[in-house]
Amino acid sequence: MEEREVDGRLTEVLQKGLGVTREREETMWGELAARRALEMAAWSAFVGAIVRMTRNLRPAMQACAWPGPFYRE
Amino acid sequence: MVEFEVFYRKQVRLVYGLARARAEGPEQAEDLTQETFLRAWRSFGGLSGMEPAAQRAWLMRTVRNLSIDAWRRREVEVVGSRTLEGSAWGGSPEQSDLHLDVMGALAELEEGDRELVVMRYVEEMNSREIGEALGRPEGTVRRRLARCREMLARRLAQWGPEEAE
Numbered sequence: 755m756e757e758r759e760v761d762g763r764l765t766e767v768l769q770k771g772l773g774v775t776r777e778r779e780e781t782m783w784g785e786l787a788a789r790r791a792l793e794m795a796a797w798s799a800f801v802g803a804i805v806r807m808t809r810n811l812r813p814a815m816q817a818c819a820w821p822g823p824f825y826r827e
Numbered sequence: 828m829v830e831f832e833v834f835y836r837k838q839v840r841l842v843y844g845l846a847r848a849r850a851e852g853p854e855q856a857e858d859l860t861q862e863t864f865l866r867a868w869r870s871f872g873g874l875s876g877m878e879p880a881a882q883r884a885w886l887m888r889t890v891r892n893l894s895i896d897a898w899r900r901r902e903v904e905v906v907g908s909r910t911l912e913g914s915a916w917g918g919s920p921e922q923s924d925l926h927l928d929v930m931g932a933l934a935e936l937e938e939g940d941r942e943l944v945v946m947r948y949v950e951e952m953n954s955r956e957i958g959e960a961l962g963r964p965e966g967t968v969r970r971r972l973a974r975c976r977e978m979l980a981r982r983l984a985q986w987g988p989e990e991a992e
Contacts, residue, residue, distance in 0.1 A: 760980050761948075767986045768948040768979075771929025772847040778857070779839050783832070786861050790868055 831871055834882070835864055841883065842890050844949030848933050848941045849894045859897065863890045880959040887942065887960070925986060932982040940975050947972055 769775075842863050846856035866889055867874055874882055933941050946952045946960065954972060958965040 757976070760976060763987045764976065764979055764983070765948045765951065767925070767983055768929060768944070769844075771925045771986075772844055772945075772949060773853055773856075773926070774840050774844055774847075774949055778843070778853075779836070782839065782843070782857055782860055783835060785857075786835070786864050786868075787828075789861065789865060793865075 830875065831868055834867070834871070834875070838883065838886055839864070841946065841950040842886055844945040845887060845890050845942060846894060847930075848945045849891075849938075855897065859890055859893050862893055880956075883960040884962070928983060928986065932979055935978065935982070936975060940971060943968065943971055944975050944979065947975075 839860065843856055843860045846859040846863075847853070863886060867886065874885060877885070933944065936944065942961070943957060946957045947954075952960070954965050954968045957963075957972075958968045961968070
């Protein structure tokens with residue numbers, strides 16, 4: 755058998771044997787995209803929470819402003 | 828996202844093939860592949876500016892390191908073990924036999940040669956491209972591939988690939 759034929763046959767056998775299929779690639783892409791979307795959503799939610807907390811905290815901090823440990827009335 | 832999807836579709840066979848060639852079952856190989864591409868997505872700003880050969884080298888390094896970490900965590904013996912028998916193949920008995928024969932044949936190769944075989948027969952890269960990706964001379968790649976081809980053809984003869992004349 756010519757080398758090219760051997761290569762062609764090995765390509766087929768190895769891809770089948772390792773389970774490299776279009777279907778698997780599509781499934782993995784779907785799961786990857788979903789996982790990345792979740793990651794981005796979680797990160798956005800986290801950043802949003804920090805921003806809201808900082809925004810809400812500022813008036814509260816100003817309302818009960820502490821002059822400092824060395825302040826004497 | 829579109830640009831990353833194009834990148835993914837170009838490289839996924841290589842990454843998945845490498846994960847499988849490292850004796851990972853289909854589920855573990857999928858997990859490794861996903862984790863590799865998730866890291867690639869996070870670093871895509873830098874990765875997208877690299878040459879294709881450098882991108883492949885990055886992916887290969889990442890899947891290799893993740894595979895080593897996974898093995899350390901699981902503390903499972905590598906090849907020819909219950910990992911192969913225990914993995915949920917889910918195909919027909921003939922496909923299962925083919926799968927076991929292919930994994931057995933790959934197990935006989937050195938790790939570096941397994942990567943060569945995946946790049947050549949799964950990703951269908953030529954010797955020049957493989958040499959560029961691995962930073963090795965094309966002649967060296969050709970010689971090693973010829974040796975691997977001979978061994979694989981002998982080992983997998985029942986599935987069709989006879990030795991070259």
